[in-house]
Amino acid sequence: MNQSARIDPAAAIPAVSAPAAAPLTAPAGLPVAAAPLARPSIARHARHVIAENPVTGIAFALFLAIAACAVLGPAIAPYDPLASDTAAALQAPSTRHWFGTDQLGRDILSRVMAATRLDLGIAVFSVALVFVLGGLSGVAAGFFAGWTDRIVGRIADTIMAFPLFVLAMGIVAALGNTVTNIVIATAIINFPLYARVARAEANVRREAGFVLAARLAGNGEARILLAHILPNVMPIMAVQMSLTMGYAILNAAGLSFIGLGVRPPTPEWGIMVAEGAGFIVSGEWWIALFPGAALMLAVFCFNLLGDGLRDILDPQRRT
Amino acid sequence: MIRQIGKRLATAIPSLIGVVIVTFLLTRVLPGDTAAYFAGPAATPQAIAEIRKTLGLDRPLPEQFVRYVADLARGDFGNSLTTGQPVITEITTRLPASAELTLAGLIVSMLVAVPLGVLAAVRQGSLVDHACRIVATAGVSLPVFFTGLLLVYAFYFLLGWAPAPLGRLDIFYSPPPQVTGFFLIDSLIARDFEVFRAALAQLALPALTLAIFSLAPVARMTRASMLAVLASDFVRTARASGLAPRAVIVTYAFRNAMLPVVTTLGMVFSFLLGANVLVEKVFAWPGIGSYAIEALIASDYAPVQGFVLTMAVLYVLLNLSIDLAYGVIDPRVRIEA
Numbered sequence: 001m002n003q004s005a006r007i008d009p010a011a012a013i014p015a016v017s018a019p020a021a022a023p024l025t026a027p028a029g030l031p032v033a034a035a036p037l038a039r040p041s042i043a044r045h046a047r048h049v050i051a052e053n054p055v056t057g058i059a060f061a062l063f064l065a066i067a068a069c070a071v072l073g074p075a076i077a078p079y080d081p082l083a084s085d086t087a088a089a090l091q092a093p094s095t096r097h098w099f100g101t102d103q104l105g106r107d108i109l110s111r112v113m114a115a116t117r118l119d120l121g122i123a124v125f126s127v128a129l130v131f132v133l134g135g136l137s138g139v140a141a142g143f144f145a146g147w148t149d150r151i152v153g154r155i156a157d158t159i160m161a162f163p164l165f166v167l168a169m170g171i172v173a174a175l176g177n178t179v180t181n182i183v184i185a186t187a188i189i190n191f192p193l194y195a196r197v198a199r200a201e202a203n204v205r206r207e208a209g210f211v212l213a214a215r216l217a218g219n220g221e222a223r224i225l226l227a228h229i230l231p232n233v234m235p236i237m238a239v240q241m242s243l244t245m246g247y248a249i250l251n252a253a254g255l256s257f258i259g260l261g262v263r264p265p266t267p268e269w270g271i272m273v274a275e276g277a278g279f280i281v282s283g284e285w286w287i288a289l290f291p292g293a294a295l296m297l298a299v300f301c302f303n304l305l306g307d308g309l310r311d312i313l314d315p316q317r318r319t
Numbered sequence: 320m321i322r323q324i325g326k327r328l329a330t331a332i333p334s335l336i337g338v339v340i341v342t343f344l345l346t347r348v349l350p351g352d353t354a355a356y357f358a359g360p361a362a363t364p365q366a367i368a369e370i371r372k373t374l375g376l377d378r379p380l381p382e383q384f385v386r387y388v389a390d391l392a393r394g395d396f397g398n399s400l401t402t403g404q405p406v407i408t409e410i411t412t413r414l415p416a417s418a419e420l421t422l423a424g425l426i427v428s429m430l431v432a433v434p435l436g437v438l439a440a441v442r443q444g445s446l447v448d449h450a451c452r453i454v455a456t457a458g459v460s461l462p463v464f465f466t467g468l469l470l471v472y473a474f475y476f477l478l479g480w481a482p483a484p485l486g487r488l489d490i491f492y493s494p495p496p497q498v499t500g501f502f503l504i505d506s507l508i509a510r511d512f513e514v515f516r517a518a519l520a521q522l523a524l525p526a527l528t529l530a531i532f533s534l535a536p537v538a539r540m541t542r543a544s545m546l547a548v549l550a551s552d553f554v555r556t557a558r559a560s561g562l563a564p565r566a567v568i569v570t571y572a573f574r575n576a577m578l579p580v581v582t583t584l585g586m587v588f589s590f591l592l593g594a595n596v597l598v599e600k601v602f603a604w605p606g607i608g609s610y611a612i613e614a615l616i617a618s619d620y621a622p623v624q625g626f627v628l629t630m631a632v633l634y635v636l637l638n639l640s641i642d643l644a645y646g647v648i649d650p651r652v653r654i655e656a
Contacts, residue, residue: 158337162631165593170627174345258612292465300460
């Protein structure tokens, strides 16, 4: 009975979430017939949601600004983010240095802008990785049930048995202290979330009419899974992605704050806050404040976008 | 009731086994030479080979695992490279500091979040409701280490109300004689109110930082479950029977609304134990989190492994006790057993 309600958003997802999750939502086998009917109502619904909750619009504008910084950051930054100038060290914000300078005289505004690419990159890659791993194994678990389900469930339970940030620390410590391993660790700790959502969504569609029809038409199980079930699970997964982006950014920044992953001269928000932490007690607030505020804004933006996207795609789950 | 507890205890065992296997795998199977890790960066190949032999790393994997479990059972977590001390003693001496901080954070957070959530639900759409929503959204977006630094700047540097963020107790004071390991409780037992005040002053900011961080999920959950309960039939009936609004909310709705909140505590603890590490770093808190960070920086693996294992076991036990508490609060769970 839930089927038709769930398929509607599926049809509209390329139109709505393309900016947020463009490379990953390429649902080839969508139920095309539903699209022309559903699209106008979804567009109207999206307009309605944004009109009712202008915060989503603001979050989207903020997202564009952050994305622009990630793409153009080093190019439009006023100074070289790595160039030190000891004569101008520890200067408070001024018209010359809007965000002030750090203990080596590096311009903090430039460093905050340049850091966007790395921070966002870590989050995007880890979310993409867990989307593929967690999404596929969750869908397989929900569709095939039996042993596949038990194994995936056991893996997810084992990960959930750890406090997640602590597990991430252990993984990075074991794999080696690199940015790649931060991406992997962040993906692993998010795995249960994705696997569970994908499993639940695939499970309710196991015996759906379109699956039975596909099977009757002679499709193999793997083909049904990839071409028929997976595209229908995409909308919920897209919401999940944008909801966990913020968490991924926070997690990666937390790891680099305690000295894992990113090495010092590299501009990255977490490590910049860590560098500024020592100066807080002597009153030089700007070194830690601006990268911390950038981090907060980015996380805030993705959380709001996630909520907004959920409101648009899945009105039943609105909070 | 006893059978129920036994059943629940049995379900915690697979989690514990999983935790032990994962911590074992983290050192042995993943890329990177464990012996080289334990030998440190400056070791010669001979030294590494020797360490491999003493650690039993030249043995087959299942045998290593059995040895690992046997060591754990004897409370042997290995030795730290940098200090040479057994990891287990270091962790047990530091654990009370972390526990005191985490519990203080949780208590403050519950004291604020639960009334906030209840008020937001009772007066839906009011100022309190909006405040609750802002707190819930801002709380999950604030990096915990950043909140901590902001509080230090405001309350230590600007206002001068808080002491310097340097550990559990100002160096002027000597710690109270150890009974529980919690400075607040120990100083009260020793009737040393001066030390109590000093310990409380040191604890205030880090606990507040943790509280702000964990406020959001609790407040959000309280509000949502309170709203659901207030809309239910039995509350309508209670109201229709002419019960005072206060009685309806406190005795009928609140008790039922607390059930999902208790369940979310498990997730809150997952966040808290992780955030604890970051807060300990910001406030130079001598807990197991800062121990793990020091070891991580020095590539000293045994303490990190011990830390991850301790945290995971604690977390499994916390979840277990939450489930058992759930049975006490909700009679239906008891009857089903």
